[in-house]
Amino acid sequence: MIKVTYVAQDGTATTIEAEEGTSVMQAAVSNDLDGIVGECGGSMMCATCHCYVDEAWAERTGERSSDEEEMLEGAADEVTERSRLSCQIRLQPGLDGLVVHLPEEQL
Ligand code: FES
Structure with missing residues (x-):
C-alpha cells in the first residue's frame, strides 16, 4: 500500500493508503474525500480532479502531458506550475508519502 496525504485549503491533512497503480484521484474518490470530484472517472475530460503537487514531490510525479495541460485550462481554481490532474x-x-494540496473549488 502507498500513502498519499491530501491537504485542504484550511490545512486539514488526510492520509489515505491505496494500492499501487491506483490514481491519486481514485484513492481520494473511493475514500469519499472532499475536494476531489473526478467527474469523468479519470479519462481526462473534466479537470475536477485538479490538485497541486507539494513542492517536495514535484520532480517525482513527472511532467504533465500536453493533453493534461489543455484540460487544466478548464480547472475552476488557479492553475500553477504545480497543478496536475x-x-x-x-x-x-x-x-x-506523496503530498498533494487541494484547490479551493473544483466546479
Ligand atoms: S477525473 Fe476527470 S480529468 Fe481527472
Missing part, C-alpha cells in the same frame, strides 16, 4: 498520477512505490 490527480487522475493522471499513478501511485507507485517511489511516491509513497
Whole structure:
C-alpha cells in the first residue's frame, strides 16, 4: 500500500493508503474525500480532479502531458506550475508519502 496525504485549503491533512497503480484521484474518490470530484472517472475530460503537487514531490510525479495541460485550462481554481490532474498520477512505490494540496473549488 502507498500513502498519499491530501491537504485542504484550511490545512486539514488526510492520509489515505491505496494500492499501487491506483490514481491519486481514485484513492481520494473511493475514500469519499472532499475536494476531489473526478467527474469523468479519470479519462481526462473534466479537470475536477485538479490538485497541486507539494513542492517536495514535484520532480517525482513527472511532467504533465500536453493533453493534461489543455484540460487544466478548464480547472475552476488557479492553475500553477504545480497543478496536475490527480487522475493522471499513478501511485507507485517511489511516491509513497506523496503530498498533494487541494484547490479551493473544483466546479
Ligand atoms: S477525473 Fe476527470 S480529468 Fe481527472
